[in-house]
Amino acid sequence: MKNYLYLLIILLCACKKPLKVTVISDVSAGPNTIIFDERDTLVTNKPIDTILLSPFKKHVFTVNNSKPQDFFLRDTEGILNLAKKDFVVVAIKYENEGGTEYRFPGSFTMDSYVLIDSFIVCDKAFEVNLKTTLKAIVDSAKVRKNGNYYPLLDQKFSPDREVYDGTEEVNGFKKIGNNTLFIKKFWDYNLGDSIPEEIKVKVRKSDLKYKESLKKTFITFAEDFLFMAKMSKKTYAVVDVRDLLKGKDENNKKLR
Numbered sequence: 001m002k003n004y005l006y007l008l009i010i011l012l013c014a015c016k017k018p019l020k021v022t023v024i025s026d027v028s029a030g031p032n033t034i035i036f037d038e039r040d041t042l043v044t045n046k047p048i049d050t051i052l053l054s055p056f057k058k059h060v061f062t063v064n065n066s067k068p069q070d071f072f073l074r075d076t077e078g079i080l081n082l083a084k085k086d087f088v089v090v091a092i093k094y095e096n097e098g099g100t101e102y103r104f105p106g107s108f109t110m111d112s113y114v115l116i117d118s119f120i121v122c123d124k125a126f127e128v129n130l131k132t133t134l135k136a137i138v139d140s141a142k143v144r145k146n147g148n149y150y151p152l153l154d155q156k157f158s159p160d161r162e163v164y165d166g167t168e169e170v171n172g173f174k175k176i177g178n179n180t181l182f183i184k185k186f187w188d189y190n191l192g193d194s195i196p197e198e199i200k201v202k203v204r205k206s207d208l209k210y211k212e213s214l215k216k217t218f219i220t221f222a223e224d225f226l227f228m229a230k231m232s233k234k235t236y237a238v239v240d241v242r243d244l245l246k247g248k249d250e251n252n253k254k255l256r
């Protein structure tokens with residue numbers, strides 16, 4: 001009976017379509033030759049590439065004949081982070097005017113904080129609060145693996161609890177640290193995807209008169225998100241906390 005069950009599991013897995021894995025690699029020194037499971041070869045000439053791999057399987061790979069590494073691919077595509085990059089998942093909001101078309105952008109408050117390098121990024125609405133709570137926010141973000149802080153959850157727990165940091169919930173934005181080799185996809189739009197300006201959905205006729213909203217998410221490199229935040233001064237507050245981390249008085253901080 002066990003043999004039949006094992007065979008059934010193998011057959012079910014074999015019927016699953018291959019999943020797209022986005023491979024992020026460092027090509028500054030030239031192309032990389034990545035061999036998966038001793039049979040599938042991917043030669044990367046650019047930082048972002050893709051390969052199709054079987055789901056529900058542990059995949060063993062080498063990079064330029066290096067020591068073998070492995071990751072387990074379940075039923076969801078994702079990112080193989082060979083270049084050890086930081087990423088940020090960003091929430092965006094679509095709104096309708098009582099119809100079937102949801103348009104981007106909609107306005108909403110991003111009530112999370114993220115620490116990228118030496119910068120704290122948050123919604124512009126919380127810029128005033130940073131003048132009095134900056135040190136507490138930085139201390140809270142620093143003890144978390146990925147540098148995320150969401151006060152509506154974390155304020156009820158001790159600082160070392162990764163209540164928001166370790167989940168797939170996105171309240172504004174969330175950083176994924178470079179220590180994760182394979183990142184399972186939990187966002188809507190992948191690296192390089194075009195973000196649509198309009199989404200059409202099916203709604204009940206009785207709901208057509210109501211204004212509603214719809215949240216979607218996209219992933220980007222943390223360095224690109226930080227640059228975008230610095231350029232979007234009406235939307236984000238970006239604070240350089242290097243002096244604070246050295247123990248200087250927070251009143252000397254300069255909001256950018």
